[in-house]
Amino acid sequence: MAKETGAISWKELSLGTAILEPGSSSKLKTGDWRSMKPVTDRECCIKCGMCYIFCPDMVYSRDDEGYYVQNYYYCKGCGICAHECPKDCISMVEEGSNG
Amino acid sequence: MAKRLGVEVSIAVAEAAKQCNVDVISAYPITPQTHIVEHLSELVADGELDAEFIPVESEHTAMSTCVGASAAGARTFTATSSQGLALMVEILYIASALRLPVVMSMVNRALSGPISIWNDHCDLMLSRDTGWIQTVAENGQEAYDLIFHAYRVAEDHRVLLPVIVNLDGFTLSHVIEPIEYFDQAEVDSYLKPYVPAMRLDPKHPITMGPVGMPEVYTEARKAQEEAIKAARPVIAEAWQAFGDQFGRYYRAVESYQMDGAETVLITMGSIGETAMTAVDEMRSRGKKVGLLRIRLFRPFPVEELRKALKGVKRVGVIDRALPFGASGGPVAAEVRSALYHQTDRPFVYNYIAGLGGRDVTVENFEEMASELESLEKSELTEFYKIINVRE
Numbered sequence: 001m002a003k004e005t006g007a008i009s010w011k012e013l014s015l016g017t018a019i020l021e022p023g024s025s026s027k028l029k030t031g032d033w034r035s036m037k038p039v040t041d042r043e044c045c046i047k048c049g050m051c052y053i054f055c056p057d058m059v060y061s062r063d064d065e066g067y068y069v070q071n072y073y074y075c076k077g078c079g080i081c082a083h084e085c086p087k088d089c090i091s092m093v094e095e096g097s098n099g
Numbered sequence: 100m101a102k103r104l105g106v107e108v109s110i111a112v113a114e115a116a117k118q119c120n121v122d123v124i125s126a127y128p129i130t131p132q133t134h135i136v137e138h139l140s141e142l143v144a145d146g147e148l149d150a151e152f153i154p155v156e157s158e159h160t161a162m163s164t165c166v167g168a169s170a171a172g173a174r175t176f177t178a179t180s181s182q183g184l185a186l187m188v189e190i191l192y193i194a195s196a197l198r199l200p201v202v203m204s205m206v207n208r209a210l211s212g213p214i215s216i217w218n219d220h221c222d223l224m225l226s227r228d229t230g231w232i233q234t235v236a237e238n239g240q241e242a243y244d245l246i247f248h249a250y251r252v253a254e255d256h257r258v259l260l261p262v263i264v265n266l267d268g269f270t271l272s273h274v275i276e277p278i279e280y281f282d283q284a285e286v287d288s289y290l291k292p293y294v295p296a297m298r299l300d301p302k303h304p305i306t307m308g309p310v311g312m313p314e315v316y317t318e319a320r321k322a323q324e325e326a327i328k329a330a331r332p333v334i335a336e337a338w339q340a341f342g343d344q345f346g347r348y349y350r351a352v353e354s355y356q357m358d359g360a361e362t363v364l365i366t367m368g369s370i371g372e373t374a375m376t377a378v379d380e381m382r383s384r385g386k387k388v389g390l391l392r393i394r395l396f397r398p399f400p401v402e403e404l405r406k407a408l409k410g411v412k413r414v415g416v417i418d419r420a421l422p423f424g425a426s427g428g429p430v431a432a433e434v435r436s437a438l439y440h441q442t443d444r445p446f447v448y449n450y451i452a453g454l455g456g457r458d459v460t461v462e463n464f465e466e467m468a469s470e471l472e473s474l475e476k477s478e479l480t481e482f483y484k485i486i487n488v489r490e
């Protein structure tokens with residue numbers, strides 16, 4: 001895992017601060033500044049995958065039962081999934097609460 | 100053998116870019132730069148230069164295209180002036196931050212308003228802090244010569260920074276001068292093919308220009324500052340190699356009649372030629388006047404100036420731009436800060452001259468040099484003035 005803070009010396013920066021490793025963003029915790037998080041109500045979910053398609057941060061993946069589950073490591077709490085869910089079964093709940 | 104031709108300086112600059120075998124040119128026409136890119140587009144259209152000429156709808160796009168092409172590994176050229184430069188400034192910062200060796204000739208022209216197509220250094224100063232290396236030509240031959248030098252420096256893996264070659268609008272760009280064109284073989288031995296240190300390549304994907312969070316931004320800027328400082332010896336080395344190959348040696352600061360000089364004028368750009376005539380006249384009358392001409396504006400030649408001004412009593416710095424509300428012109432401000440920490444430093448006064456195409460004459464230089472002595476002794480509240488301004 002790369003250093004999440006990016007705190008390195010100027011001497012260690014790559015030329016022009018380019019990122020030389022493809023896909024390295026998967027190592028970065030992009031979900032640490034979220035204030036709201038999406039929680040899915042499985043009772044009403046129809047497994048359509050719209051949340052998975054619309055999430056800009058690849059938070060969702062399909063589980064064995066066909067439900068789409070969140071990996072909060074990447075979720076920035078934008079609420080797009082909740083907005084797009086055709087069954088309104090994703091609710092945005094305050095970070096830190098149990099939802 | 101190199102051949103000497105009577106040719107418009109703009110055409111010579113375009114020919115230099117051609118001889119550097121550029122791969123991509125993207126530009127938008129703007130007076131007084133137009134002839135350069137016009138000629139390059141002809142060379143490409145006529146099949147004399149195997150390059151992509153990408154016409155665009157604005158200078159912002161011209162520079163963006165250069166950034167993209169350079170990132171893909173192409174040797175890239177563009178040219179601009181004044182308002183065009185103003186429009187591309189945003190991307191100038193990107194080019195240098197991404198460490199892309201784009202070369203641009205800037206045909207210096209005043210900024211609006213009032214609208215002026217004539218020469219001064221407003222545009223040069225607008226690009227001052229963009230992180231580009233900047234050289235300044237004094238005559239047509241230099242405008243041609245400095246293009247080869249620019250690529251050699253920019254593409255050196257110890258540097259990898261973009262370079263602007265400045266030349267004064269009209270007074271240089273539109274003048275027909277005898278220019279010594281180099282043989283292609285000579286150019287090829289001075290300037291090797293471009294080998295990118297890093298480039299966009301689908302086989303080896305990289306990200307150029309990512310976000311710099313507060314944890315990394317300062318380090319990124321520091322790295323860029325160190326890069327332009329580290330360019331100093333390479334710039335000198337490339338001038339040395341140029342002299343060895345072509346017979347003309349350039350320096351970051353050119354000295355003229357500096358032996359025993361007590362009063363020194365400092366110029367940048369084509370007015371240096373007029374100033375040399377003025378210095379000759381004053382020397383013939385026994386006046387101890389010398390001249391320094393700044394050839395390298397970025398990185399600023401602090402050490403060279405300190406050395407050259409050792410023992411000098413008074414200095415008149417001529418600026419071709421007026422930054423409103425500042426304590427004088429930008430070149431003078433830099434010269435002053437270069438000298439400030441010296442215990443034995445000369446009196447420095449600043450003249451703002453030649454704005455928007457106003458002539459700066461031999462007499463003007465003589466007046467400045469002779470006035471400096473009395474200014475030095477008087478109680479001043481301001482250390483600059485605009486010359487030739489009608490009250």
Ligand code: SF4
Nearest residue numbers: 055075076078079081
């Ligand atoms: S809130 Fe935004 S980032 Fe988080 S899972 Fe939903 S769409 Fe993705």
Ligand code: SF4
Nearest residue numbers: 045046048049051085
């Ligand atoms: S969009 Fe809504 S219904 Fe569709 S899979 Fe996601 S949570 Fe279930």
